[in-house]
Amino acid sequence: MGNPPIGARAEVCPFYSDAAWIEGRAVDQLNEVAAWPGMTAIAAFPDLHPGRHGPVGAAFLADRIYPQLIGPDIGCGMALFRLDLPRRRLKLDKAVRRLEVLQDGATPDEAAMALAGTPGAPLGPHGLGTLGGGNHFCEVQAVAGISDPARAAALGLARGDLCLLVHSGSRGHGAGIFTGIEARWSVGLTPDSDAAQDYLALHAAAQAWARVNRRVLADRAAEALRCDLRLLCDAPHNHLARHGAGWLHRKGAAAPDRGLAPLAGSRESLSYLLTVPKGPAQALGSVSHGAGRRFDRAAMHGRIPRVKSTQEAMRQTAFGGRVVCTDRDLLIEEAGSAYKDPAQVVADLASFGLAAPILALEPLITFKTCAREGRT
Ligand SMILES: Nc1nc2c(ncn2[C@@H]2O[C@H](COP(=O)(O)O)[C@@H](O)[C@H]2O)c(=O)[nH]1
């Protein structure tokens, strides 16, 4: 393939309509990354928004490896499970109390057992079974509407059924790997260099660790709710993968799992389960995983007053759901109004033939953090 000549730019393919809320700063970032050495193609999705080292909500194909496009949360993803629990048996306040165990993380024995024999094992058990901060969450949801009855039935899902959506990644492990390599990334790592090989090995471990973490979180939530659960799909959205002769960097762009991907809205809007067909080659086998930020964290502090009455009100949602978040800054920064309209994101993806909704999920309990000493 060879490097493009200096001044050449990767083709940027936007998969969003004029109705999408896209910040100019995110488009500027796309254009900057398009001019990076060795960048060959970029797909931008309707959840696109500015990020620290490049835009979020996009997939980047290059002939070399840019760790900064993946960022610290290597392997972050969304796993959706069906809960074997009738909705009438879910008592919200009791369930909220029981879910507080999620703050603790796995015991060392549980963690060691869950990691044993996986590529994540060398990273060790520290932090396993914890969500982390920011927009990570574990959410009990109910099927609120079905758009594709045949696919929903094939997945064993009907209106009112309960699901669990877990959004988490590799915690401090990914961050440590990223910091360790930081000084060497600026023009990308050539794939056969020692630095690239080291990064790839650590990246693979972090990605596997993150997947185990989502499973452990889900198992602990199901145990707390006294029910069984079944995995529907686990789609990572911050990672590096081979793609033809190049390296595909997904930054907030999901790799579908067996043709399925969750699309998270916010704690105050619907989320969706999508079916993802092969789609156009320019989409680089990727799709949106969320609604995407509309306002950054600092802006949210200007939009929502930090007063007690407002904070209390934010712990209940328009769906009658509960939000477990004792961190007052996080409660504001992650309010539903921080995010774009997920229905518009889904409509844009559908109009480009990238995905179609199977069903919509309403949030019942969004667990983020509670005032209880965790294990880690
Ligand atoms: N159902 C919920 N969705 C949420 C919540 N907080 C954020 N989100 C959505 O998830 C993605 C995550 O983005 P990432 O870049 O950190 O991977 C975000 O775009 C939101 O649309 C929530 O509490 N519940």
Ligand SMILES: [Mn+2]
């Ligand atoms: Mn994420």
